Amino acid sequence: MATVRLSNISKTYPNGAKAVHPTSFDIADGELIVLVGPSGCGKSTLLRMVAGLEDITTGELSIGERIVNTLDPAERDIAMVFQNYALYPHMTVGKNMAYGLKNRGIDKATIAAKVDTAAQMLNLTEYLDRRPSQLSGGQRQRVAMGRAIVRDPALFLFDEPLSNLDAKLRNQMRIEIRALQRRLNTTAMYVTHDQVEAMTMADRIVVLNGGQVEQIGTPSEIYRAPASTFVASFMGAPPMNLIPAHYNGNGTVAVGSLSLPIARPADHKGEVVLGIRPEDATIGGTTPFKLDLIEELGANRLLHGTIDGNAFTVNAPNDDQPLATDLTLSLPNDTLHLFHGESGVRL
Amino acid sequence: MKRAAFNHRLLPVALLVPQIAIIAIFFYWPAWTAIQSSFYLEDPFGFGSTFVGTDNYTRLFASSEYLKVAQFTILFTVIITVFALGAALLLAVKADKVLRGARTYRTLLMWVYAIAPPVAGFIGVMLFDQNIGPMTDLFNWLGHDYRLGLNYMDTAFAMTITSIWIQIPVNFIFFLSGLQSIPQSVKEAAMIDNASPTRRFWETTFPLLAPTAFFLLIINITYALFDTFGVIDTIVYGNPASNPMTLVYKVFVDGFRGNDIGGSSAQSVVLMLLVLGLTIFQFRMLERRIHYT
Numbered sequence: 001m002a003t004v005r006l007s008n009i010s011k012t013y014p015n016g017a018k019a020v021h022p023t024s025f026d027i028a029d030g031e032l033i034v035l036v037g038p039s040g041c042g043k044s045t046l047l048r049m050v051a052g053l054e055d056i057t058t059g060e061l062s063i064g065e066r067i068v069n070t071l072d073p074a075e076r077d078i079a080m081v082f083q084n085y086a087l088y089p090h091m092t093v094g095k096n097m098a099y100g101l102k103n104r105g106i107d108k109a110t111i112a113a114k115v116d117t118a119a120q121m122l123n124l125t126e127y128l129d130r131r132p133s134q135l136s137g138g139q140r141q142r143v144a145m146g147r148a149i150v151r152d153p154a155l156f157l158f159d160e161p162l163s164n165l166d167a168k169l170r171n172q173m174r175i176e177i178r179a180l181q182r183r184l185n186t187t188a189m190y191v192t193h194d195q196v197e198a199m200t201m202a203d204r205i206v207v208l209n210g211g212q213v214e215q216i217g218t219p220s221e222i223y224r225a226p227a228s229t230f231v232a233s234f235m236g237a238p239p240m241n242l243i244p245a246h247y248n249g250n251g252t253v254a255v256g257s258l259s260l261p262i263a264r265p266a267d268h269k270g271e272v273v274l275g276i277r278p279e280d281a282t283i284g285g286t287t288p289f290k291l292d293l294i295e296e297l298g299a300n301r302l303l304h305g306t307i308d309g310n311a312f313t314v315n316a317p318n319d320d321q322p323l324a325t326d327l328t329l330s331l332p333n334d335t336l337h338l339f340h341g342e343s344g345v346r347l
Numbered sequence: 348m349k350r351a352a353f354n355h356r357l358l359p360v361a362l363l364v365p366q367i368a369i370i371a372i373f374f375y376w377p378a379w380t381a382i383q384s385s386f387y388l389e390d391p392f393g394f395g396s397t398f399v400g401t402d403n404y405t406r407l408f409a410s411s412e413y414l415k416v417a418q419f420t421i422l423f424t425v426i427i428t429v430f431a432l433g434a435a436l437l438l439a440v441k442a443d444k445v446l447r448g449a450r451t452y453r454t455l456l457m458w459v460y461a462i463a464p465p466v467a468g469f470i471g472v473m474l475f476d477q478n479i480g481p482m483t484d485l486f487n488w489l490g491h492d493y494r495l496g497l498n499y500m501d502t503a504f505a506m507t508i509t510s511i512w513i514q515i516p517v518n519f520i521f522f523l524s525g526l527q528s529i530p531q532s533v534k535e536a537a538m539i540d541n542a543s544p545t546r547r548f549w550e551t552t553f554p555l556l557a558p559t560a561f562f563l564l565i566i567n568i569t570y571a572l573f574d575t576f577g578v579i580d581t582i583v584y585g586n587p588a589s590n591p592m593t594l595v596y597k598v599f600v601d602g603f604r605g606n607d608i609g610g611s612s613a614q615s616v617v618l619m620l621l622v623l624g625l626t627i628f629q630f631r632m633l634e635r636r637i638h639y640t
Binding site: 053072078079080082090099100103 | 530532533535536537538539540541542543546550551554555557
């Protein structure tokens with residue numbers, strides 16, 4: 001258990017490519033922080049710098065009381081779960097879990113006890129003598145978790161640990177990992193490109209794009225008030241509808257020939273991007289909506305169509321009623337988001 | 348295993364014929380002839396042969412010269428295998444870690460592989476040449492009167508070094524590709540689990556190289572036993588009698604220089620059994636213990 005502090009951490013590769021721009025945030029004791037972003041956004045690089053697998057170009061990293069910039073990965077008191085599990089194929093499950101402890105000079109009885117406890121926690125007791133190749137994907141994932149747990153580290157690092165699992169198992173392991181992390185109350189840093197994983201697991205989310213932090217906040221903060229059009233479109237499924245519009249400062253935005261009242265006054269005048277979550281729009285109102293396609297999701301259905309020529313999606317409850325192609329929508333003005341037309345920053 | 352279905356009965360047979368013919372003509376037939384003639388005493392001028400039972404074999408194992416050659420062969424094989432594998436592994440591990448100019452470095456190390464073995468052997472021999480060899484000069488400078496082809500130990504040394512040198516690139520390529528096929532994440536997991544690079548290598552990297560290493564072990568033993576013929580021939584061609592040689596070279600010397608076809612055949616039968624044993628050892632003993640996937 002420890003607080004982790006990143007101050008102005010950046011990464012520049014020898015060829016001059018900037019993978020991570022100076023980034024600062026703290027991870028509180030016992031907190032699970034999720035780094036999320038599209039591929040190439042620098043999330044894995046950031047995690048690997050914390051792990052010590054990648055050199056830190058500038059900035060200072062501390063885990064607990066120690067500044068760990070120059071320490072080897074083995075000396076940082078961390079444990080990492082890899083995307084492809086990275087188990088030692090020549091060792092049994094038990095030995096895989098014990099290996100890190102053995103190298104830290106812990107006596108055999110303690111190691112055996114720790115491995116047993118972890119194996120019980122993860123339902124792996126009967127597999128302790130098997131090799132990783134004899135296990136299923138989900139079981140290997142558990143062994144990788146077990147290897148991290150037995151170490152009882154100051155910080156857990158997860159590098160897209162669920163990406164190699166099928167959808168059903170992924171949902172199950174997501175809950176298990178979250179529950180385990182709560183129970184052990186170990187600080188954790190979790191990298192994923194899956195926004196659902198980020199929303200469901202995180203205490204706080206760090207959204208990264210192009211090596212830069214777009215927003216740091218709790219899942220609901222990120223959902224309620226995305227800091228930029230990037231965050232708005234990346235977080236949430238289906239993504240927020242973004243429509244180019246014009247704001248004239250008198251309390252209305254103009255989308256083509258339509259005019260929508262907006263409650264929040266903004267200083268900015270001119271081109272804006274109007275954002276509306278698909279679940280915030282409801283059928284029946286004053287805004288004309290042309291329906292093109294319906295996606296059935298069971299409890300809900302997604303209505304894909306256009307408002308004044310702009311693609312728009314509505315997430316409506318499924319009442320099994322047939323829908324006409326020309327509908328009207330109500331867009332409550334307290335659910336409208338406004339972003340700067342050029343920079344995409346929230347207004 | 349994938350099963351192929353043929354509509355015609357003769358087609359699969361026809362497809363197999365070339366392979367079977369090659370094996371039969373170039374392997375089974377000579378092998379059978381060797382076994383047969385090992386029980387005969389052949390007239391040196393080819394006028395006839397007499398059945399002598401196991402005489403050729405008893406004579407072979409009673410011969411102190413044969414046992415001396417056998418002894419040298421074992422020692423020669425062990426030394427070549429150990430050093431060719433060891434040096435190649437060291438080079439591969441170092442080459443795997445090179446970050447800058449890695450391609451050039453690796454290509455240079457592999458280059459030797461592109462040289463035909465007899466040429467490589469000849470270059471090796473030139474290094475030890477009595478008149479122009481830099482190795483001879485080096486030994487002289489160190490105070491040792493190096494005499495290739497006259498002194499038993501000196502000749503053995505040149506043979507061994509040259510043979511090792513030729514074999515290193517092959518081993519290097521296999522070890523390097525073996526090292527590069529180890530998942531990066533496994534190496535990284537080991538970096539987090541174990542602070543000591545040396546122990547990390549022996550406990551996590553080397554076991555994953557074991558299938559490669561075992562394959563190379565067999566290849567190198569086979570090489571040292573059989574494929575060093577060219578090197579030995581280049582070195583001791585003029586005067587085989589008082590010089591070190593391997594069992595395979597002795598088969599040639601006794602059979603084609605000494606015209607003792609029967610004795611030479613008996614020797615090749617012994618070698619055949621050795622290869623058979625080696626093959627069984629490869630398939631039975633070790634292979635199943637070192638494959639993980």
